[in-house]
Amino acid sequence: MALAHAIMTALLEDERSGYELARDFETSLGFFWQASHQQIYQELRKLTERGWLDKREVRQRGRPNKMVYGLTAAGHAGLAQWVFAKTRTQAAKDELLVKLYNLSADNASHLAGEIGERRAQMMHLLYLYEKIRRRHYSAPAALPTRHKGVYLALTLGIRQGEQFLAWCDEALALLASVAAR
């Protein structure tokens, strides 16, 4: 049931189309919750049927028309209530760590390659995080309450990301010493 509420969260400030939501789920909120456009369109239909969203067509010039969705009063209420529901603890699953349990001289350089890739991806992500932090969250104490929550999420992302980079370096050093040449 979390996808529905993630979508509504994304609609808290502006109304948006399915296409725009799909794009948002690749950044911003998407740092902490991902969804494909196939999921999103399905969920938008369900949420509209349930009366939590309403939609209207927006005519555009120079591109196809779009349907934009916004929260109804019922949607706002449902979202606010959801925050108070008990959160199921998140499962940390990572295939790469399972692979590390199979470390051998043979596969060490392959695993180092994969960790190197992850490291590069994380560098890119941290760059995006930092850009957002500098632009929108440079004075956290002055933020409106809701944005302080976003700031906290962002802070966790940055800290965990930096920690991950440091771990990658340690792992790469150890793997280099283990690899067959």
Add this chain to the structure above:
Amino acid sequence: MALAHAIMTALLEDERSGYELARDFETSLGFFWQASHQQIYQELRKLTERGWLDKREVRQRGRPNKMVYGLTAAGHAGLAQWVFAKTRTQAAKDELLVKLYNLSADNASHLAGEIGERRAQMMHLLYLYEKIRRRHYSAPAALPTRHKGVYLALTLGIRQGEQFLAWCDEALALLASVAAR
């Protein structure tokens, strides 16, 4: 396809029954990959049919007999090959962070409560990690290669966990300042 390989990874050193595997997936390998007994029994059947595992019955006194599963040569080979396959990047999904995007004076103390719970869970997990590290990984340089991989996974778990604790404290401080009284 990761569950199958996680199970085989758990069988690398000893053969085990479904029940024992289910228990293991609550600790050790289970720190990085979880599975319920329902999943495990299904997967054991499939893996046996595929010829990657074989099973034999072990008669026990004082408790029900059990079926123990072990890797076949084909299973070993399949597992070794899997390590070289490209790992799909892991999605970080956390409902609690999405909830933080909905922070308000009303829900701040509830969210603080949930973060406090997470903090306590992580403390417990770190305690388990540390116990294992002290017992089995106090001299990482002397470990056999495969265990060095396990050590790396454990190290990541510990570092991320400690980082998470620090973040919880920061978050709790901010939430306290926001909460309505």
Add this chain to the structure above:
DNA sequence: ACTAACATGTAACCCGTTACATGATTAT
């Protein structure tokens, strides 16, 4: 003509979760 970005959907499949089910043995 072709590519890229905009825009929206359906269908099949796989995997994980929840619920349901059964039965042995030991300890209280």
Add this chain to the structure above:
DNA sequence: ATAATCATGTAACGGGTTACATGTTAGT
């Protein structure tokens, strides 16, 4: 008796992924 631990399964459901599908407009 009854609870706890050991031990093994089936079935239904729901959510996420992959594949399939279509159509517009702008730019090269």
